[in-house]
Structure formats: structure tokens, C-alpha cells
Amino acid sequence: MNPLGTGDPVRLGPYRLLGVLGEGGMGKVYVGQDTAGTLAAVKVPRPELAHDAELARRFVREARAAQAVRGKGVAAVPEARAEGAAVDRQ
Structure with a gap:
């Protein structure tokens, strides 16, 4: 770090x-x-890139895909925010 x-x-x-x-x-x-x-x-x-709508959609898609992966040794994705909207763990 x-x-x-x-x-x-x-x-x-x-x-x-x-x-x-x-x-x-x-x-x-x-x-x-x-x-x-x-x-x-x-x-x-x-x-x-912060105001790029396609980047925001990609970010949310990647976060949702990462949220679906669970297991020992896999980092959890508790939430994602793009343009102020939260994508919470489902």
C-alpha cells in the first residue's frame, strides 16, 4: 500500500x-x-471518466458480477456506487 x-x-x-x-x-x-x-x-x-455514462454502467455490471462470486478467500463486494446510485448486495 x-x-x-x-x-x-x-x-x-x-x-x-x-x-x-x-x-x-x-x-x-x-x-x-x-x-x-x-x-x-x-x-x-x-x-x-467520472461522468462517462457507459463507464458507470460497466462499473455497475462488474460490481454485480463480483457480488455473485462467493467463497473462502474471495473478497466480498458489499456495495457499489455509480452516479450516486447504490448497488447493494443481493
């Missing part, structure tokens, strides 16, 4: 961001911690 950099948010939704897990062409993945102490990966699109 790398430290947060200049311009990185310190909080997203219920998560206090602790550092950066990785960065790619679509965005950054942060390590976040909620008030209960639960750690989570928080994926955020790059600012120039």
Missing part, C-alpha cells in the same frame, strides 16, 4: 482512506476503513 498523495480524498462515503492499493487507466483503488474498523477496497474512476 502506498500513502495518499496530494489531491487524494481522505474520506469517501463511510470510509476513511488509509492509502492507495493501485492505479490504472480507469481509476484508483484505495484502502478504506469504516467506523466499525472494517477494511475495504474503494475503487474510484479517474476524474476525467
Whole structure:
């Protein structure tokens, strides 16, 4: 994990961001911690892509597919947000 950099948010939704897990062409993945102490990966699109409707639909599709995968050693996807709409675990 790398430290947060200049311009990185310190909080997203219920998560206090602790550092950066990785960065790619679509965005950054942060390590976040909620008030209960639960750690989570928080994926955020790059600012120039944040208003791309197709990217938002793809993000939601990927989150729903990831929510369907369950098992030992598989990270849970409790929610996803795109354009303010939550996609909760079903």
C-alpha cells in the first residue's frame, strides 16, 4: 500500500482512506476503513471518466458480477456506487 498523495480524498462515503492499493487507466483503488474498523477496497474512476455514462454502467455490471462470486478467500463486494446510485448486495 502506498500513502495518499496530494489531491487524494481522505474520506469517501463511510470510509476513511488509509492509502492507495493501485492505479490504472480507469481509476484508483484505495484502502478504506469504516467506523466499525472494517477494511475495504474503494475503487474510484479517474476524474476525467467520472461522468462517462457507459463507464458507470460497466462499473455497475462488474460490481454485480463480483457480488455473485462467493467463497473462502474471495473478497466480498458489499456495495457499489455509480452516479450516486447504490448497488447493494443481493
